[in-house]
Amino acid sequence: VDADSVRRATLDLADDELDELLASAARLAAREIRATRDGPVFSAPPALHAVAATVGANELPQEGEPLEDVLAACATLLDAGRRTAPGFFGYVLSPPAPVGVAADLLASAADQNVTAWRSAPAATEVEHQVVRWLGQFVGFASDATGLLVGGGSAANLAALLVAVGNRAPTAHRAELVVYASSEAHFSVAKAAGVLGVQFRSVPATDEYQLDVHELAASIRADRAAGHTPLCVVGTAGSTATGAVDALEAIATLADIEGLWFHVDGAYGAPAASHPAHRSLFAGLDRAASLSIDAHKWLYAPVDCGALLFADPDASARAFATAAGDYVRVLGHDAGETFAFWDHGLELSRRFRALKVWMSFRHYGARRISEAIADDIDIARYMAALVDEDDAFELLAPPGLSVCCFRHVPAGVGADMLDAHNQRLLGAIQRDGRVYFSNATVGADFGLRACITNFRTTRSDARQALDVVRELASWDET
Numbered sequence: 084v085d086a087d088s089v090r091r092a093t094l095d096l097a098d099d100e101l102d103e104l105l106a107s108a109a110r111l112a113a114r115e116i117r118a119t120r121d122g123p124v125f126s127a128p129p130a131l132h133a134v135a136a137t138v139g140a141n142e143l144p145q146e147g148e149p150l151e152d153v154l155a156a157c158a159t160l161l162d163a164g165r166r167t168a169p170g171f172f173g174y175v176l177s178p179p180a181p182v183g184v185a186a187d188l189l190a191s192a193a194d195q196n197v198t199a200w201r202s203a204p205a206a207t208e209v210e211h212q213v214v215r216w217l218g219q220f221v222g223f224a225s226d227a228t229g230l231l232v233g234g235g236s237a238a239n240l241a242a243l244l245v246a247v248g249n250r251a252p253t254a255h256r257a258e259l260v261v262y263a264s265s266e267a268h269f270s271v272a273k274a275a276g277v278l279g280v281q282f283r284s285v286p287a288t289d290e291y292q293l294d295v296h297e298l299a300a301s302i303r304a305d306r307a308a309g310h311t312p313l314c315v316v317g318t319a320g321s322t323a324t325g326a327v328d329a330l331e332a333i334a335t336l337a338d339i340e341g342l343w344f345h346v347d348g349a350y351g352a353p354a355a356s357h358p359a360h361r362s363l364f365a366g367l368d369r370a371a372s373l374s375i376d377a378h379k380w381l382y383a384p385v386d387c388g389a390l391l392f393a394d395p396d397a398s399a400r401a402f403a404t405a406a407g408d409y410v411r412v413l414g415h416d417a418g419e420t421f422a423f424w425d426h427g428l429e430l431s432r433r434f435r436a437l438k439v440w441m442s443f444r445h446y447g448a449r450r451i452s453e454a455i456a457d458d459i460d461i462a463r464y465m466a467a468l469v470d471e472d473d474a475f476e477l478l479a480p481p482g483l484s485v486c487c488f489r490h491v492p493a494g495v496g497a498d499m500l501d502a503h504n505q506r507l508l509g510a511i512q513r514d515g516r517v518y519f520s521n522a523t524v525g526a527d528f529g530l531r532a533c534i535t536n537f538r539t540t541r542s543d544a545r546q547a548l549d550v551v552r553e554l555a556s557w558d559e560t
């Protein structure tokens with residue numbers, strides 16, 4: 084062998100080792116998918132010291148160990164994690180559709196850095212296509228432009244930057260005002276803070292929707308005080324109760340007032356794909372920008388958020404580096420000169436689009452939409468079970484796939500109910516068979532179930548409530 088064709092150090096594997104590694108990883112991935120399907124949420128009740136012991140407090144390893152040992156350690160690690168099993172009702176988390184898991188592995192293998200067409204031509208085209216598909220899926224636009232980002236928080240931040248770039252590029256940031264309802268996700272206020280613009284939390288109605296009259300009054304008051312209203316964020320599926328704002332009315336007011344209209348559909352927008360739920364989202368097609376999290380209700384593995392625009396030039400006005408240049412780029416020879424860095428915050432970007440693309444191609448939009456509608460049906464079923472049990476109380480009517488309730492046992496005074504439900508939630512989370520997160524609805528603390536799991540059934544919902552009853556009675560003694 085020619086000495087110059089050999090390196091002292093390479094990280095490559097021999098062909099047979101490579102095949103063995105990938106076969107082992109595939110077996111482990113399949114085991115993980117089955118464990119997520121079958122539950123429980125935690126193999127053992129999670130405790131800090133036990134998890135830390137599993138990870139181990141080793142020194143930086145100077146020398147390597149055999150792959151089979153590393154894979155065995157990996158299997159133990161995965162077992163110490165939380166699984167989005169059918170008994171997991173917390174937050175807004177979906178298990179990944181198996182096709183998405185395979186897609187993420189392939190995206191890593193191909194490792195396209197999706198900065199621009201020149202760097203990653205096929206991945207760039209796939210991302211354009213996925214963005215268009217998402218726009219069609221939810222009825223936003225048939226030819227949406229935009230990009231994929233890490234999630235809803237990143238999408239909301241970029242959306243506000245684009246609002247500034249399009250409506251008030253030269254204004255003093257501190258004079259600009261962004262509006263969203265008190266039920267909006269905290270990432271909106273956070274984004275406003277990062278940008279140095281003002282944030283107004285507009286009161287919500289009894290239906291947890293942004294109160295459009297309050298919004299109009301707030302805009303008037305701000306103008307009178309010399310501030311510049313910039314943008315209103317409508318929430319299409321609030322995280323706490325699943326409420327969808329009155330998007331049509333907000334769009335009309337935004338038009339009259341000349342405000343950028345962004346819709347935060349990170350959680351809820353995919354439900355607009357289903358004929359039975361579409362009407363809730365009327366006005367979505369009038370938004371200038373829209374956030375959708377594919378890693379929530381499109382069942383993609385984290386991370387994958389999308390930010391869509393109605394105007395193909397909107398994002399470049401905020402992000403294009405060479406001022407004026409983007410016009411030429413977006414003109415006649417747009418395709419090959421296209422660069423995502425002119426449309427968003429990141430330069431290096433993972434090939435996130437592949438998992439959404441493979442999922443739409445394999446399952447088809449109709450089946451994904453049916454899975455979403457099933458989730459909503461199960462949330463309503465759970466709410467009905469809660470409603471017919473005197474020991475439970477619904478905190479809000481079910482919105483989309485969210486059901487918020489609390490335990491109200493006879494003999495526990497109204498002033499003790501928050502403490503009782505906090506204790507109960509702690510007991511449920513320590514027990515590990517099922518998982519709820521918390522919600523404060525109005526002033527009341529309760530348990531929140533969100534169903535964004537294509538495997539969850541009515542029977543899972545029933546059994547989860549049985550576990551709550553069991554742990555609640557234990558808690559009372």
Ligand SMILES: *Cc1c(COP(=O)(O)O)cnc(C)c1O
Pocket residue numbers: 175233234235236237268270318320321322347348349350351376388
């Ligand atoms: C989850 C959520 C977000 C934040 O999304 P991430 O992907 O977690 O960053 C924003 N808005 C709404 C309505 C959400 O439900």
